[in-house]
Amino acid sequence: xxxxxxxxxxxxxxxxxxxxxxxxxxxxxxxxxxxxxxxxxxxxxxxxxxxxxxxxxxxxxxxxxxxxxxxxxxxxxxxxxxxxxxxxxxxxxxxxxxxxxxxxxxxxxxxxxxxxxxxxxxxxxxxxxxxxxxxxxxxxxxxxxxxxxxxxxxxxxxxxxxxxxxxxxxxxxxxxxxxxxxxxxxxxxxxxxxxxxxxxxxxxxxxxxxxxxxxxxxxxxxxxxxxxxxxxxxxxxxxxxxxxxxxxxxxxxxxxxxxxxxxxxxxxxxxxxxxxxxxxxxxxxxxxxxxxxxxxxxxxxxxxxxxxxxxxxxxxxxxxxxxxxxxxxxxxxxxxxxxxxxxxxxxxx
Amino acid sequence: xxxxxxxxxxxxxxxxxxxxxxxxxxxxxxxxxxxxxxxxxxxxxxxxxxxxxxxxxxxxxxxxxxxxxxxxxxxxxxxxxxxxxxxxxxxxxxxxxxxxxxxxxxxxxxxxxxxxxxxxxxxxxxxxxxxxxxxxxxxxxxxxxxxxxxxxxxxxxxxxxxxxxxxxxxxxxxxxxxxxxxxxxxxxxxxxxxxxxxxxxxxxxxxxxxxxxxxxxxxxxxxxxxxxxxxxxxxxxxxxxxxxxxxxxxxxxxxxxxxxxxxxxxxxxxxxxxxxxxxxxxxxxxxxxxxxxxxxxxxxxxxxxxxxxxxxxxxxxxxxxxxxxxxxxxxxxxxxxxxxxxxxxxxxxxxxxxxxxxxxxxxxxxxxxxxxxxxxxxxxxxxxxxxxxxxxxxxxxxxxxxxxxxxxxxxxxxxxxxxxxxxxxxxxxxxxxxxxxxxxxxxxxxxxxxxxxxxxxxxxxxxxxxxxxxxxxxxxxxxxxxxxxxxxxxxxxxxxxxxxxxxxxxxxxxxxxxxxxxxxxxxxxxxxxxxxxxxxxxxxxxxxxxxxxxxxxxxxxxxxxxxxxxxxxxxxxxxxxxxxxxxxxxxxxxxxxxxxxxxxxxxxxxxxx
Numbered sequence: 001x002x003x004x005x006x007x008x009x010x011x012x013x014x015x016x017x018x019x020x021x022x023x024x025x026x027x028x029x030x031x032x033x034x035x036x037x038x039x040x041x042x043x044x045x046x047x048x049x050x051x052x053x054x055x056x057x058x059x060x061x062x063x064x065x066x067x068x069x070x071x072x073x074x075x076x077x078x079x080x081x082x083x084x085x086x087x088x089x090x091x092x093x094x095x096x097x098x099x100x101x102x103x104x105x106x107x108x109x110x111x112x113x114x115x116x117x118x119x120x121x122x123x124x125x126x127x128x129x130x131x132x133x134x135x136x137x138x139x140x141x142x143x144x145x146x147x148x149x150x151x152x153x154x155x156x157x158x159x160x161x162x163x164x165x166x167x168x169x170x171x172x173x174x175x176x177x178x179x180x181x182x183x184x185x186x187x188x189x190x191x192x193x194x195x196x197x198x199x200x201x202x203x204x205x206x207x208x209x210x211x212x213x214x215x216x217x218x219x220x221x222x223x224x225x226x227x228x229x230x231x232x233x234x235x236x237x238x239x240x241x242x243x244x245x246x247x248x249x250x251x252x253x254x255x256x257x258x259x260x261x262x263x264x265x266x267x268x269x270x271x272x273x274x275x276x277x278x279x280x281x282x283x284x285x286x287x288x289x290x291x292x293x294x295x296x297x298x299x300x301x302x303x304x305x306x307x308x309x310x311x312x313x314x315x316x317x318x319x320x321x322x323x324x325x326x327x328x329x330x331x332x333x334x335x336x337x338x339x340x341x342x343x344x345x346x347x348x349x
Numbered sequence: 350x351x352x353x354x355x356x357x358x359x360x361x362x363x364x365x366x367x368x369x370x371x372x373x374x375x376x377x378x379x380x381x382x383x384x385x386x387x388x389x390x391x392x393x394x395x396x397x398x399x400x401x402x403x404x405x406x407x408x409x410x411x412x413x414x415x416x417x418x419x420x421x422x423x424x425x426x427x428x429x430x431x432x433x434x435x436x437x438x439x440x441x442x443x444x445x446x447x448x449x450x451x452x453x454x455x456x457x458x459x460x461x462x463x464x465x466x467x468x469x470x471x472x473x474x475x476x477x478x479x480x481x482x483x484x485x486x487x488x489x490x491x492x493x494x495x496x497x498x499x500x501x502x503x504x505x506x507x508x509x510x511x512x513x514x515x516x517x518x519x520x521x522x523x524x525x526x527x528x529x530x531x532x533x534x535x536x537x538x539x540x541x542x543x544x545x546x547x548x549x550x551x552x553x554x555x556x557x558x559x560x561x562x563x564x565x566x567x568x569x570x571x572x573x574x575x576x577x578x579x580x581x582x583x584x585x586x587x588x589x590x591x592x593x594x595x596x597x598x599x600x601x602x603x604x605x606x607x608x609x610x611x612x613x614x615x616x617x618x619x620x621x622x623x624x625x626x627x628x629x630x631x632x633x634x635x636x637x638x639x640x641x642x643x644x645x646x647x648x649x650x651x652x653x654x655x656x657x658x659x660x661x662x663x664x665x666x667x668x669x670x671x672x673x674x675x676x677x678x679x680x681x682x683x684x685x686x687x688x689x690x691x692x693x694x695x696x697x698x699x700x701x702x703x704x705x706x707x708x709x710x711x712x713x714x715x716x717x718x719x720x721x722x723x724x725x726x727x728x729x730x731x732x733x734x735x736x737x738x739x740x741x742x743x744x745x746x747x748x749x750x751x752x753x754x755x756x757x758x759x760x761x762x763x764x765x766x767x768x769x770x771x772x773x774x775x776x777x778x779x780x781x782x783x784x785x786x787x788x789x790x791x792x793x794x795x796x797x798x799x800x801x802x803x804x805x806x807x808x809x810x811x812x813x814x815x816x817x818x819x820x821x822x823x824x825x826x827x828x829x830x831x832x833x834x835x836x837x838x839x840x841x842x843x844x845x846x847x848x849x850x851x852x853x854x855x856x857x858x859x860x861x862x863x864x865x866x867x868x869x870x871x872x873x874x875x876x877x878x879x880x881x882x883x884x885x886x887x888x889x890x891x892x893x894x895x896x897x898x899x900x901x902x903x904x905x906x907x908x909x910x911x912x913x914x915x916x917x918x919x920x921x922x923x924x925x926x927x928x929x930x931x932x933x934x935x936x937x938x939x940x941x942x943x944x945x946x947x948x949x950x951x952x953x954x955x956x957x958x
Contacts, residue, residue: 204565207701237697238571240862242950330562333709338471340714343558344551344827345466347433347459 022122022182041186071170088158119152191304194219205322217252376804403890405444420539430465581726594670612660648733666898857932860918862950
């Protein structure tokens with residue numbers, strides 16, 4: 001199998017490649033190509049997963065067994081899940097996949113260095129935009145070394161057969177042939193501050209503001225809800241910072257020495273200190289605006305600022321809550337524009 | 350015609366429970382009967398108009414309320430026929446002016462008034478530019494008329510030429526005529542003032558309302574920035590100071606302008622400098638007419654003198670402007686750049702709207718707001734400043750004439766008489782001049798003047814409730830909302846203010862963003878402006894564009910009353926200073942010298958000690 005069928009570098013892929021690189025991979029490629037700062041990396045395309053799966057299918061069927069399950073047969077789902085995950089995590093990798101991924105690994109990391117990487121599932125289904133499905137697959141942060149990376153790739157593949165993921169697909173009666181898994185391998189950002197931002201207000205749906213939430217350390221503390229983040233609201237157009245809610249950020253997630261993520265108490269002097277400066281809030285807004293413009297719709301973004309103070313985006317996906325709401329038009333053009341003033345003069349009752 | 354529906358459950362003190370302060374009863378009785386509270390006034394909601402009348406009003410100065418409400422009411426009620434509101438009722442107690450709106454609630458009446466409104470107001474909107482151009486002509490003619498009023502003269506003998514020409518009317522008659530013309534012009538000016546005002550605010554508020562619905566978190570000041578003009582007359586006096594600062598530098602005489610040196614001293618020394626000094630004084634004269642006709646208040650008090658009458662304010666500002674210019678700061682306002690920014694903001698918000706339909710409505714509304722706004726911003730200079738200065742100065746001439754005849758010790762004492770009483774004193778003087786008997790007023794007025802001055806001083810020591818009477822369920826009167834920024838929500842804030850005495854936060858309108866900490870200077874009248882030092886936070890009842898020069902010194906501004914379009918807010922934004930306006934109680938809660946934090950983006954003032 002030629003390596004370009006196995007590997008897609010961020011600079012070479014985009015959202016239109018979603019079927020072969022998954023939603024997350026496509027999005028990271030899209031951001032990279034739009035000039036948004038994203039940690040460098042590549043995607044192990046779905047073709048690699050298919051190749052691995054078909055090798056396993058020869059020994060014992062996989063997809064047909066999954067499809068035979070009913071969505072309510074939880075015991076059976078659980079048993080099959082355990083069985084399949086063990087198979088995917090222990091079976092040997094075909095040689096061409098092994099060498100293809102390792103070659104890309106070396107290109108990303110350099111010959112003799114083993115920087116920490118993020119290995120993230122990037123699933124594709126018919127409704128790949130569905131965020132709740134994307135959330136069911138595994139992500140491995142702070143993976144160090146080529147062998148560990150390969151192991152995580154297989155774990156990502158295997159997570160497609162987690163009980164929750166199978167149950168979800170069975171409930172929706174998705175054909176298993178449409179389900180494939182790409183894996184993102186990406187330089188880890190050793191975040192000094194990290195969090196999420198929305199290019200509209202999650203409270204009011206206002207599109208003229210960017211809402212930024214952040215805390216010290218890695219973003220996982222914010223995303224998992226273990227820490228109450230600081231909250232800032234900045235005018236998308238005006239750049240005015242209208243809200244600064246500084247919270248007590250008692251813990252932070254940090255890179256553990258031997259790989260993985262550890263938790264630590266936040267030093268006293270930082271707990272109630274704002275995690276972002278005005279200049280950083282403004283810089284995040286500029287990036288948020290660029291991303292939103294690029295996609296043409298409101299976005300939900302994960303960001304980090306590394307130890308050197310550089311902003312990196314880890315993820316951007318379409319905002320779904322407000323965007324899917326039906327809303328009556330605030331005003332319609334009037335045949336006589338003067339009629340608009342009756343809103344004020346005509347009484348509000 | 351009915352009043353706003355009210356609820357009895359919760360409310361402010363009733364007017365009848367508010368007592369005249371002991372010893373000031375006669376001073377209170379000096380206000381005309383139609384301004385006195387009566388028993389039936391307990392049924393209605395009133396609020397203290399501290400925006401326009403933050404200090405107790407001298408009995409003469411009440412003419413500013415009288416003339417203004419006569420004109421406002423007729424514009425709303427009879428001229429444009431605003432559907433849901435008539436005019437404003439007003440009362441005065443302990444020198445404090447309380448006002449109440451007359452809402453229209455009967456649907457049939459509203460329907461009838463709506464039909465009229467669309468034939469009247471819509472005509473104004475449709476012909477705005479022409480009518481506004483005509484307005485400026487009318488206003489200038491009125492100003493010229495006031496300037497041309499004759500000097501007051503009561504010679505020993507009528508000039509011979511009057512006799513030989515057979516004029517047939519003696520000088521004392523012209524004293525009365527001039528007085529009546531002075532009053533007439535002032536009442537007329539207020540009609541001009543309100544000819545466009547409510548329509549202008551309404552068109553602005555239409556756009557404002559749309560923006561608040563489309564962008565719930567948009568700040569008031571951003572909407573204001575989208576609409577505000579940049580060439581408005583209110584910026585001119587300040588611009589002229591910058592120009593004069595630059596002139597002084599160019600002429601090499603900037604060293605003459607030092608802080609703390611009185612204006613007369615500086616002018617004296619410039620005269621001695623020869624050519625460059627004379628050149629600068631010539632430029633000063635150009636700026637003064639008309640741009641120094643701006644007074645240090647909002648045009649409602651006789652003692653808010655204009656820059657022309659008291660050069661200390663503009664001269665106190667010059668050293669700062671000169672220093673800024675030397676630091677390389679550009680003095681001219683970069684209107685092209687500001688205009689381009691405004692255009693960009695409007696386009697950027699437009700892009701964020703969800704549908705083409707909304708964009709089309711947005712275009713229609715902002716077009717109308719832009720059309721009306723030059724009036725909203727520009728009228729004050731002509732009405733409350735230029736014309737009002739002429740008016741009060743003319744009344745001063747009557748004061749001087751009467752003081753000379755011993756009616757009272759000082760020309761300024763004339764403002765302790767109501768305009769009716771002043772007319773009677775003038776007729777007394779006319780009579781005395783005509784029959785050779787001494788005037789009777791010399792016996793009558795000195796004691797009254799003393800008593801009333803003492804009452805004003807006494808009243809100023811007492812706080813007055815922000816509102817009186819039952820709270821309306823809703824405030825649906827566009828005039829009240831537009832002009833005073835009073836909403837049901839901020840009434841609730843006023844009501845609960847007393848219940849949480851420990852709160853160290855004061856909330857108001859977010860007028861100009863930024864966060865600043867500093868020392869509060871609670872300035873209760875324009876005369877105290879001199880107490881402000883560099884980096885102080887101005888805390889006042891109401892600010893005014895003529896205070897603009899102090900904005901180069903201060904770090905932030907907080908006011909009791911005013912909305913996001915109040916002039917304080919506009920000037921603060923112009924200077925990039927945080928400002929919170931419309932707090933209701935800042936001057937009462939903040940102590941002079943106290944450290945406070947002003948968050949102008951959120952509209953919150955925090956007491957730090």
